[in-house]
Amino acid sequence: MINICRRPSAKLSKPARCFRPYSLANGNIPPWRPSNVLDEWVQREAHPISLRQLTFFGRTLTESRLLSSANYVRLELPTRIAHRLRNMQTLPYSALTNEHISHVYEAYYRAFETFRKVPEVRTLDDNDRFCEVLKTTLKEHLTVIPRLAMGILEIQDSVSGDECDQFMNTLLRSRISRRVIAEQHLALNETFHSPWHFDGKKSGTAPEDEFVGEIFLKCNAKEIVEKCASRASELTRKAFGPDVALPKIILQGHLETTFPYIPSHLEYILGELLRNSIQAVVERRGAGRDVPPPIEVLICEAAQHVIIRVSDQGGGVDREILPYLWSFAKGPRRNKRLQNLGKVPRLAATMQELQIPPSSDPDSAEAGSSGEKFGSSLASLSGRRPDLRLGIGLPMSRIYAEYWAGSLELHSLEGYGCDAFLQISRLGNKNEVLSTRASMDAV
Amino acid sequence: MPLGAMRRQLVSKATHSARSAVVARRRWQSTVQVKKVTDDDIAQLAAKPLHPLTLTDLVQHGHPPLSASALFHSANFTLSILPSRLAHRIQSLRSLPFIVVANPHVSKIHNNYVHSLGTLLPYSEKRIESLEDEIEFTKVMADLVQIHSNTISILARGFLEARKYISPQEVTRFLDEHLRARIGTRLIAEQHIALHFSSKPHNDLSDSDIHDQDHSSYIGVIDTALKPADIIRSCEGMVGEICELRYGVRPTVVLNGEPETTFAHVPMHLEYIITELLKNAFRATIERGMEREPIEVTIAPAPEELNKTITNFDQGSVDAASESDRPAVSASGNIRLLERSTPGVTIRIRDRGGGISPENYAKLWDYGFTTFNEDQIDDSVSGGGNTDALSAISGVGGGSSLAGLGYGLPLGRAYAEYFGGGIAVQSLWGWGADVYLSLRGVGKIN
Numbered sequence: 054m055i056n057i058c059r060r061p062s063a064k065l066s067k068p069a070r071c072f073r074p075y076s077l078a079n080g081n082i083p084p085w086r087p088s089n090v091l092d093e094w095v096q097r098e099a100h101p102i103s104l105r106q107l108t109f110f111g112r113t114l115t116e117s118r119l120l121s122s123a124n125y126v127r128l129e130l131p132t133r134i135a136h137r138l139r140n141m142q143t144l145p146y147s148a149l150t151n152e153h154i155s156h157v158y159e160a161y162y163r164a165f166e167t168f169r170k171v172p173e174v175r176t177l178d179d180n181d182r183f184c185e186v187l188k189t190t191l192k193e194h195l196t197v198i199p200r201l202a203m204g205i206l207e208i209q210d211s212v213s214g215d216e217c218d219q220f221m222n223t224l225l226r227s228r229i230s231r232r233v234i235a236e237q238h239l240a241l242n243e244t245f246h247s248p249w250h251f252d253g254k255k256s257g258t259a260p261e262d263e264f265v266g267e268i269f270l271k272c273n274a275k276e277i278v279e280k281c282a283s284r285a286s287e288l289t290r291k292a293f294g295p296d297v298a299l300p301k302i303i304l305q306g307h308l309e310t311t312f313p314y315i316p317s318h319l320e321y322i323l324g325e326l327l328r329n330s331i332q333a334v335v336e337r338r339g340a341g342r343d344v345p346p347p348i349e350v351l352i353c354e355a356a357q358h359v360i361i362r363v364s365d366q367g368g369g370v371d372r373e374i375l376p377y378l379w380s381f382a383k384g385p386r387r388n389k390r391l392q393n394l395g396k397v398p399r400l401a402a403t404m405q406e407l408q409i410p411p412s413s414d415p416d417s418a419e420a421g422s423s424g425e426k427f428g429s430s431l432a433s434l435s436g437r438r439p440d441l442r443l444g445i446g447l448p449m450s451r452i453y454a455e456y457w458a459g460s461l462e463l464h465s466l467e468g469y470g471c472d473a474f475l476q477i478s479r480l481g482n483k484n485e486v487l488s489t490r491a492s493m494d495a496v
Numbered sequence: 497m498p499l500g501a502m503r504r505q506l507v508s509k510a511t512h513s514a515r516s517a518v519v520a521r522r523r524w525q526s527t528v529q530v531k532k533v534t535d536d537d538i539a540q541l542a543a544k545p546l547h548p549l550t551l552t553d554l555v556q557h558g559h560p561p562l563s564a565s566a567l568f569h570s571a572n573f574t575l576s577i578l579p580s581r582l583a584h585r586i587q588s589l590r591s592l593p594f595i596v597v598a599n600p601h602v603s604k605i606h607n608n609y610v611h612s613l614g615t616l617l618p619y620s621e622k623r624i625e626s627l628e629d630e631i632e633f634t635k636v637m638a639d640l641v642q643i644h645s646n647t648i649s650i651l652a653r654g655f656l657e658a659r660k661y662i663s664p665q666e667v668t669r670f671l672d673e674h675l676r677a678r679i680g681t682r683l684i685a686e687q688h689i690a691l692h693f694s695s696k697p698h699n700d701l702s703d704s705d706i707h708d709q710d711h712s713s714y715i716g717v718i719d720t721a722l723k724p725a726d727i728i729r730s731c732e733g734m735v736g737e738i739c740e741l742r743y744g745v746r747p748t749v750v751l752n753g754e755p756e757t758t759f760a761h762v763p764m765h766l767e768y769i770i771t772e773l774l775k776n777a778f779r780a781t782i783e784r785g786m787e788r789e790p791i792e793v794t795i796a797p798a799p800e801e802l803n804k805t806i807t808n809f810d811q812g813s814v815d816a817a818s819e820s821d822r823p824a825v826s827a828s829g830n831i832r833l834l835e836r837s838t839p840g841v842t843i844r845i846r847d848r849g850g851g852i853s854p855e856n857y858a859k860l861w862d863y864g865f866t867t868f869n870e871d872q873i874d875d876s877v878s879g880g881g882n883t884d885a886l887s888a889i890s891g892v893g894g895g896s897s898l899a900g901l902g903y904g905l906p907l908g909r910a911y912a913e914y915f916g917g918g919i920a921v922q923s924l925w926g927w928g929a930d931v932y933l934s935l936r937g938v939g940k941i942n
Contacts, residue, residue, distance in 0.1 A: 306927070355926030357854075362924065369796075464920055464932050466842040469753060469796030472930060474922055 082150050083158055094135035094169065100125075101230075116177065119245050123174040123183050126238045130231055131168040134161055137227050140220065147211040153204035157197050164190050184242050187235050197228065202445045203394045205381045214382035218448075221381045225452045233315070240264070271311040272319060274352045274361060275304055281323040282350075289331050300334045300345040300365070302327070306352040312359050312479045318453045319477075322461070325446035326363045326473045333367025333471070346470075358459070359477045366470035375465065379451060383444050390444040397443065450475075528639045531617040533610050541583035541613075547576070554687050555715050560694035564627060567695055571624040571633045574688050575616070581681050582613045588674060595661045601654030605647055612640045634692045637685045647678065652863070652903065664862060668906075671863050675910050683717070683762070690716035719763050724770075724795055724841055725755040727763065731770045739778050745787040747778050753794040759841050759937040765911045766935070769919070772904035773845050773931055780849025780929070792846040840917070840936040852923040860921060861906050 141149060141158050149155060167186060174180050201224065205217045212220070264270070282302040290297060330348045338345045346366040353360050370378060377384040447463065454461040458478040465471050553573065557566040589597060589606045596602055615636045624630050651674075655667050694714065713721035732749045740746040777791050852860065909919040917935040924930070 351924075351927070353924050353927035358925070360924045360927070362930075462922065464844075464922060464930070466753075466794065466796040466844055466932070467798040467840070467934075469794065469842065472844075472922070474924070 083155050083162070086162070090169070091135055091138060091165075094131055094165075095139045097128075097132045097135075099129060099132050099136065114241060114245050116245075119241060120174055120177075120180060122238050122241060123180045126187070126234055127168065127171050127174060127183060129234060131165055133227055133231055134165045134168070137224055138162060138165060140223060144220070145211045148204075148208040151204050151208050153200045154208065157200050157204065160194060160197065164194065180242065184239055187239055191232065191235060194228075198225070198445070198449070199394050199397050199443070201225075202381060202443065203391055206383060206387055206391050206394075209382055209387070214380055217382045218380050221448075222452060225449070226456060229453065229456050237268075268313055269316050270313045272314040272316055273309070273311050274359060275308045275310075277316065277319050278302070278304060278323055278327075278350050278352075278361070281320055281327050285324060285328040285331050288328070289335060293335060297335060298338065298345050300331060301347040302350060303347045304350050304352065307354045308352060310352055310354040310359055312477055314457065314477065318457070322450040322453055322475060323361070323363075325450050326475070329446065330363055330365035330367055330471070330473075334365055337366075337368040354479070356479070358479050361475045361477070363473045363475075364470065369467045369469055369471055370463075370465040372467065378463065379448050381445060381448055386444060390442070393441045393443055394445075396441055528615050528636055529618055530611060530614040533614045533617060537613070537617065538583045538586050541580045542587045544580045544583075546580060546584065554683070555718065557691065559712075559715055560691055562691055562695040564630075567630055567692060568624050570688050570691055571630050574637070574684055575619050575624070575633070578681065578684060579613060579616045579620070581677065582609055582616070585609050585674065585677060585681075586613065588670070592670065593661055596655070596658045599654045599658045601650045601657065603654075605651055605654070608643050608647070612643060615639060630692070634689055637689050640685050641682060641689065644678070644682070648675065648903065648907070655863075668862055672906070672910070675907060676914065679765075679910060679914050687716040687718075690714070717762050717764065718760060720760040721758045722761045722763055722766065723756070723758045724766065724843060725751055725757070727766050727770055728774075728793055728795075728843075731767060731774050735771060735774045735778055739782060743782050745782060747781045747787045748790045749774070750790040750792050751795065752792065753796045753844075755795055757795050757797040757841055759797070759935070761915070761935060761937065765914070769908040769911050769933060770843075772908045773919075773933065775904065777845055777847040777849060777929070777931070780851075781847050782849075784848070784850040786848045786850075789848040792844075794844040794846075796842045796844070798840040798842065840934065843933040843935070845931045845933070846928065848928040851925040851927055851929050852921070853925060857921075857923050857925075861909065863903055863906050 138158070138161055141154070141161070144154070149158060167190060171183060171186065172179070174183055201221060205221055208217070279302075286299050286302075289299060327348070334345050334348065349362075349364040351360075351362040351364070353362075373385050374383075377386075383390050447461070451461040454475055454477070460474075460476045462474045462476075463471060464474075556573075557570055562570070586606065586609050589602070589609065592602070597606055619633070619636075622629070624633055651671070655662065655671075694716070713719055728749065728751065736746045774791075781787055781789065781791060905919070905921075912919050912933060912935060915936050917933070919934075920932040922930045922932070
């Protein structure tokens with residue numbers, strides 16, 4: 054084949070180690086595949102699922118329900134992946150042949166091929182085989198996020214910042230939705246096979262206490278904040294030394310509030326916010342000074358939503374990076390972020406270990422209790438050292454917040470501190486209220 | 497004492513220097529010359545590009561007292577840019593639907609602008625080179641400022657009456673541009689007047705009670721050592737007294753952060769903004785029964801940074817409802833910032849007043865236009881009915897009848913944004929609201 058890919062940029066200002074040349078020799082170019090198979094699936098419409106449907110399956114679990122859930126997932130996943138593949142195929146050539154983007158593209162294509170070949174699920178055995186396929190694929194895709202982030206930073210020359218963000222947002226939203234339905238099915242499968250389940254029994258005891266798959270109907274904000282706070286503080290201590298003066302985290306407001314959410318998502322968001330705040334305060338105050346100013350977390354509930362405000366006195370956001378706060382396409386700190394992304398534990402290969410939480414975090418053995426059963430990529434990201442700044446915490450948190458019809462906003466008082474506002478849509482205490490919420494599943 | 501008199505007294509306390517200037521101006525009003533304005537004049541002037549004013553322009557003459565030649569320079573500079581600004585305003589008004597401009601209130605404003613342009617036309621060929629000319633010119637400026645002091649409330653009434661013929665969006669669009677341009681025009685005029693009064697050649701000619709304080713930190717209307725904490729305390733006092741009269745209770749304000757901060761800004765502007773924000777916070781707090789919870793005001797000075805240009809966007813998250821993601825310089829030639837970066841201040845006002853409902857939040861930045869029902873509108877239009885004392889006070893220029901028309905927030909934001917700052921409102925519905933007022937200093941002046 055003619056080597057038509059020369060080193061693309063004559064822009065010598067970039068350090069060579071960050072921007073790799075697009076040469077065929079590196080094998081970055083994905084192989085050509087006939088597009089008619091993909092076309093067929095791209096033409097199908099994805100069927101969004103509402104939270105009501107998700108939990109409905111969990112209420113009265115029978116064999117037939119389990120099998121129909123399996124078939125729903127079996128068809129939805131390849132349909133949705135096909136749409137994303139088509140998105141990626143329409144990126145500029147130089148973007149898709151970037152090492153990281155092409156890695157993700159290949160992973161997606163493999164998943165697509167795997168899923169589209171799964172035959173109809175008719176028996177419990179079929180279902181078991183299908184669940185194994187699901188688990189394996191979920192694990193394989195755990196490194197997608199950091200890879201994508203790195204790819205985005207590297208393709209800034211061919212694709213504008215805005216397009217990058219749009220692309221990333223679409224991809225990540227779709228990814229969340231696919232993982233939610235896959236993990237939901239796996240959770241139902243587990244419930245069905247658990248020793249205390251029998252066919253047709255209504256699951257759970259008191260309706261308020263239950264998990265419905267991954268969704269915990271009674272997330273208590275206070276508990277989660279306290280858990281994230283202690284985790285973030287622990288990590289900071291490990292990075293800065295045991296003598297570092299950590300700011301106290303003070304909780305105020307409606308502390309008894311509960312709402313349905315997927316705990317690992319909430320822990321990720323709050324973890325990022327608290328980590329940012331603690332880090333800012335510690336870095337600003339320096340060692341051996343007076344008691345650092347506390348971080349104030351306010352929880353307030355209304356009929357329709359819950360708002361969590363995290364307020365720190367960490368000096369605010371630097372003016373030069375403020376415009377890029379919510380973007381995956383970073384500005385002045387691009388190179389540094391790239392380097393750090395490369396260092397995230399377990400980014401590169403060995404997927405198998407990911408079943409076990411990172412060893413640096415001994416108390417995440419309890420990760421299962423918060424619903425992270427199937428290997429959470431969020432856990433590997435959250436378990437990183439605090440001084441490894443990736444620059445994706447805020448935009449990612451916003452995607453998660455918005456996935457559940459919420460929002461994330463940040464106000465910076467330059468030179469003083471930051472206020473972050475996480476708004477969570479609340480469904481009311483009765484499960485039946487679920488139907489009044491519009492379907493939020495993104496395809 | 498009747499409420500009206502007390503209101504006037506309180507307002508005048510807060511705007512002391514402005515009041516003194518007004519007193520002086522009134523003496524001169526009737527002697528200004530007017531020339532007839534033709535459509536050609538307007539077309540010609542409006543065709544000229546607007547000079548992008550910088551604050552350096554305003555303070556280029558240095559600290560007062562100015563020498564006579566510096567004063568002439570200021571006058572000539574003002575002369576070179578004002579006529580085209582006024583012409584642009586006239587054209588902008590004329591592009592509104594006929595039936596809207598035919599409304600007596602809107603028409604009055606239109607005529608005011610034409611009149612003011614007429615007072616400037618006699619100077620179109622001359623330069624100001626003598627003390628008498630300069631005094632005449634300053635009278636013209638005073639006339640301009642005086643005549644246009646109630647533009648906003650009059651326009652507001654006009655648009656209310658003509659609401660059937662123009663959509664709220666068009667009104668918002670027009671007002672956003674018009675009011676921002678107006679801030680600039682008034683600033684140029686008031687700056688010259690203030691420089692005139694604080695300069696030696698005239699101190700013998702006019703009354704000496706113009707200056708009761710030592711205004712050495714002032715350059716015209718800009719105070720280079722403005723302390724936000726002082727403004728906040730005085731506005732707190734004024735708004736608090738009204739609350740006590742009206743509601744019987746008075747919330748308190750707790751200041752934290754760095755209250756000793758000073759920076760360079762226009763005191764009148766800051767007073768207006770703070771008054772509006774405190775009014776909102778106080779009223780919400782009282783109506784929710786939370787008056788024992790203090791309103792927390794944090795003053796945070798931004799760190800100094802050299803050689804950077806700052807834009808509106810640097811304020812952080814701009815709240816979506818405001819749609820203020822326009823470029824920092826609009827076609828009407830708003831003031832651009834000084835090239836040398838200036839220290840700024842962020843002021844955060846936190847209240848427990850229950851917050852803003854999602855429905856109202858969407859309309860927060862509208863000019864009060866869409867939140868009225870027909871009865872309320874009729875009341876406002878006939879000038880009566882509104883006994884809400886808090887609504888009745890409004891900042892700059894004294895107790896005008898912007899009463900309850902919902903202009904406070906959008907106007908406040910126009911002032912804040914004018915020098916590259918902004919206002920962001922974060923509502924915690926069911927709890928309270930956090931308002932972030934960020935202000936850029938008005939320039940490092942040597």
